[in-house]
Amino acid sequence: MATITITLLSGAVENECADFTLRLSEAALEQGHKVNIFLLGKASVLGNKETPWPGAKGMQGELAEFMDSFRLAGRIGELASRGAAIHTCHTTEYARGAEGCEYVEGVQRGNVGVSLTKFFITSDVAFTIG
Amino acid sequence: MVNTVSIIIRRPVGDERCALGLRTAYAAQSGGYSTSLVLLGDGVYSLIGAVNGYLGAMMTRFVEIEGRLLCLKEDLDLRGIEPRGLTVGGAEIVDNDDLAEIIRESDTVNVF
Numbered sequence: 001m002a003t004i005t006i007t008l009l010s011g012a013v014e015n016e017c018a019d020f021t022l023r024l025s026e027a028a029l030e031q032g033h034k035v036n037i038f039l040l041g042k043a044s045v046l047g048n049k050e051t052p053w054p055g056a057k058g059m060q061g062e063l064a065e066f067m068d069s070f071r072l073a074g075r076i077g078e079l080a081s082r083g084a085a086i087h088t089c090h091t092t093e094y095a096r097g098a099e100g101c102e103y104v105e106g107v108q109r110g111n112v113g114v115s116l117t118k119f120f121i122t123s124d125v126a127f128t129i130g
Numbered sequence: 131m132v133n134t135v136s137i138i139i140r141r142p143v144g145d146e147r148c149a150l151g152l153r154t155a156y157a158a159q160s161g162g163y164s165t166s167l168v169l170l171g172d173g174v175y176s177l178i179g180a181v182n183g184y185l186g187a188m189m190t191r192f193v194e195i196e197g198r199l200l201c202l203k204e205d206l207d208l209r210g211i212e213p214r215g216l217t218v219g220g221a222e223i224v225d226n227d228d229l230a231e232i233i234r235e236s237d238t239v240n241v242f
Contacts, residue, residue, distance in 0.1 A: 007240060009150065041150050092150070112153050117161035120132040126238035 002124040003034040007116065009130025011042035013070045017130045018046060022075050024129075025084055035084040036119040040112070043130065044092040046072055047107035073104050080106025087115035135165045136236035142175035143185055151242030152188045159197035166232050167192060169201040169221075177201055177218045178211060186218075193220035200224050200232070 006025065010017035025035045039047050050073045057064050080086050087110030093099040103109065110116075120126055135158040139151035151167070159165040169176060181189065193199050200222045206213065213223055224232070233239055 005238075007154075009147065009242065040154075041146055091153075092146075113157040113161065116154065117157055117163070120135070120158070120161075120163060120238065123132050123238070126132055126240070128240040128242065 001032045001034065003036065003122050004028055005036040005038065005116075005119040005123040005126035007038045007040055007126070007128045007130075008043040008046070009041045009128055012046060012072050014042065015130075018043060018072060019070075021129050022072060022079065025079055026075075029079070029082050029084060034122075035079070036123065037079070037084060037086045038089070038110070038112075038116045038119060039086065039107075040089045040116075041092050041130070044088045044090075045096055045098045045101070046076060047086060047088040047103050048093075048098055048101040049073060049104055051101075077104045077106060080104065085119070087119075089115075132237040133163060134236045134238075135159075135163045136168060136233055136239045137165065138168045138170055138239065138241045139173040139176070140171040140241065142172045143181055147242040148173065148176060149185060151240075152185060152192070154240060154242070155197060156188055156192045156195075159192060159195055164198075165192075166198040166200060166236065168224075168229065168232065169199075169205075171205055172209075174201045174205045174209060174211060177216045177221050179217060181218065189218050190220075198222065200229075202226070202229060 008021045012018045028035050086107045090109050137151050137155040139148050141147040155165050155167040203223050203225050
């Protein structure tokens with residue numbers, strides 16, 4: 001079984017790269033592989049817990065359902081609970097004013113110089129998506 | 131285990147992807163991985179003019195710690211950039227065949 005390291009660069013909504021990364025990771029774990037995910041740049045805030053608006057959604061059903069499809073915190077938490085190592089880049093969180101936000105359970109604060117280079121040590125394959 | 135790293139940057143200074151690629155290349159090289167930083171497409175614009183501040187310093191430091199900084203000749207030609215117009219020291223100019231060999235020899239290729 002292999003260890004796979006994915007550096008994700010895209011956010012949740014701009015394209016399908018984040019969704020693809022999670023589906024690929026889910027499939028890899030299912031097959032018994034080990035998965036490391038490094039959330040960098042726009043992807044860095046995917047490791048944060050959601051902060052829902054407490055009032056009415058202000059969207060009709062179809063639009064709300066469409067937008068809900070981009071909310072990935074639950075799937076990221078599920079991946080972490082299944083053993084995926086998920087680290088963020090805290091400097092790109094800092095640049096977005098999100099460094100102090102609470103993480104999804106299992107997600108860890110990290111950086112390029114430590115998290116990603118440590119992931120490389122044990123990786124059989126490593127690549128970017130985004 | 132990964133030993134050799136290729137970082138490919140296709141965006142110029144001013145795009146976050148350029149900064150992320152530079153930081154990743156520097157981190158990999160300083161972390162002990164043999165790292166090639168390849169500027170492709172509009173990424174070659176980062177090698178002309180004044181790249182001041184943090185990003186310029188990162189490129190300089192990457193070369194100083196013996197990282198391999200490369201750019202693709204075809205992409206310089208397409209943009210009318212003469213090799214003598216490069217203002218970042220230590221950049222090697224390679225062709226498509228050279229680049230294919232660098233990628234073949236890399237344990238991991240990361241595109242920004």
